[in-house]
Amino acid sequence: MPVGPLGLDPLFWAPLRLIIAVALALFLVLNGALLQIYLERKIQAIIQDRLGPYHVGPFGLLQTFADAIKLIAKEDVRARATDPWFFLAAPALVFCPMLASWVVLPFAQDIVGVDLNIGLLYLTTLGSMTVLGIVIAGWASNNKYALVGGLRSAGQLISYEIPQILALVSVALVVGSLSMIDITRSQAGPLVNVFVLPFSFLIYFIAALAETNRTPFDLPEAESELVAGWLTEYSGMRWGTMLALSEYGNVTVVSSIVTTLWFGGWQGPGVDAIPLLGVLWFTLKVYGVIVVMMWIRATLPRLRIDQLMTFCWLGLIPLALLNIMVVAVLALAFPDTKIPIALASWLLVIAFIAGVPFVQRRRLALLRARASASAVRAAS
Amino acid sequence: MSFDFVEPVVFAVLAFGVIGAGAAVVLLDRITASALLMALTFLCMAGMFVLLGAETIAAFQVLIYVGAITVLILFGVQFTKQGGDRSYALFFQKQYPLAAALVAAVAIPVALFAFSFTAPAPPPGGGDIRPLATSVFTDYAFAFEVASVLLLAAMVGAIVLTTRDERAEAARRRK
Secondary structure (H helix, E strand, O other), X not given: OOOOHHHOOHHHHHHHHHHXXXXXXXXXXXXXXXXXXXXHHHHHHHHOOOOOOOOOOHXXXXXXXXXXXXXXXXXXXXXXXXXXHHHHHHHHHHHHHHHXXXXXXXXXXXXXXXXXXXXXXXXXXXXXXXXXXXXXXXXXXXXXXHHHHHHHHHXXXXXXXXXXXXXXXXXXXXXXXOOHHHHHHOOOOOOOHHHHOHHHHHHXXXXXXXXXXXXXXXXXXXXXXXXXXXXXXXXHHHHHHHHHHHHHHHHXXXXXXXXXXXOOOOOOOOOOOOOOHHHHHXXXXXXXHHHHHHHHHHHOOOOOHXXXXXXXXXXXXXXXXXXXXXXXXXXXXXXXXXXXXXHHHHHHHHHHHHHHHHHHHHHHHHHHHHHHHHHHHHHO | OOOXXXXXXXXXXXXXXXXXXXXXXXHOOOHHHHHHHHHHHHHHHHXXXXXXXXXXXXXXXXXXXXXHHHHHHHHHHHHOOOOOOOOOOOOOOOOHHHHHHHHHHHHXXXXXXXXXOOOOXXXXXXXXXXXXXXXXXXXXXXXXXXXHHHHHHXXXXXXXXXXXXXXXXXXXXXX
């Protein structure tokens, strides 16, 4: 008879392992959300020259705990005209894919749920399911603001999924695997992928900001124009599950993908001697990425919906395709060295950053010409 | 004891999911519920693929059908009028005898065929994407290219159909 770990019967061990894994993921999601909300408020406060939360606990650390208890204690309100089934199902539809994607995140050398050999594909698949819940939430709320938010999110998330996946392809081309573990292992030493493929990192990061509804792209819930977008009718813990847990959980997942693919995952000084140190490095890198996302939120204004779609379809997608073509050709031409790929990728980054003002000026000129042409037509 | 009993149980759950949700898609008279149940059908199909050891196909199934197609259908539904003059099912509007006859005509031969052979056990490691990619880009390269030309034509067609002709519109407005 086969025996599992700790001398347990495997028939007993397998369900136990499942329960432990789900509980651990829930624990990490809940506490990650609490910590990230605190960080978000504190970082925004620092950038905007305010104090941020500081009453509850030392440095206001317990503020988000108090908020969470308040959310749980709130009455479960549901407007009468909402669609009962879909209204209740939507938070679960948003939350479950996010929770399921934690199974392939490599926290350290041996600390990973499953080493799927299609890990990256699995993560993109689950990421694409979130939009279903958001659209359903917007529709079931029977509220015009919520509906507009849901429609916007459908358009935005489906569009930005494309450059996101295309950016992942170039990493898979260089590494030759979709497994999160293999990708981390391929970046031993200080030369992590962000030095080799900075352009695909740039594309992925921009697209990921849009996928997680972070601020330059938070049109589905744009507070200043749509009340709270698709979240308008939700309150209490349903709102908490959708917004706080799912959104911050997704931010963590996306940051983990960035960390694993471009920043060497758990690898760092001293990991070979003490493997558990990998968890520390991984967490530090993930929170580094998250802090950059919060920094962007406090710095950049929100885009308009047509600017958002134009930027994706006319900007990011062609550039991502160009990136794939360049990386594929160079990877075939020089199979032994990554230097040509790195050079080409850095050149693309420079061209991208230098090209933005140029393109903006041309678009502005085009808009002005169109406006004056229509003015002439109206006058004649 | 062993885990042999798990696979049939999972298969039964998925099979009921596929058939039940699929039947509900065509029989329900609420288009949004139909769309969402279609997503459930696709998810259960993806589960079937996982059981058969084809994790890659399962992932693509969810990515394309649940993440994109269903969302596009919902997107379309939200632009249409809700609770209009009548609500109606997609097919077989109250034509139950006809529906039963048609379903039986398809289902009985399929069931007979399905029970007439025993499939070999699926090869392990079907989730490996490398052999899949190799066969798509070598053995089936022609079919793959034909499919992509078809999709390209559809995309160009969609763009042509939805592009607004600004001059024609301005002329119409002037009238």
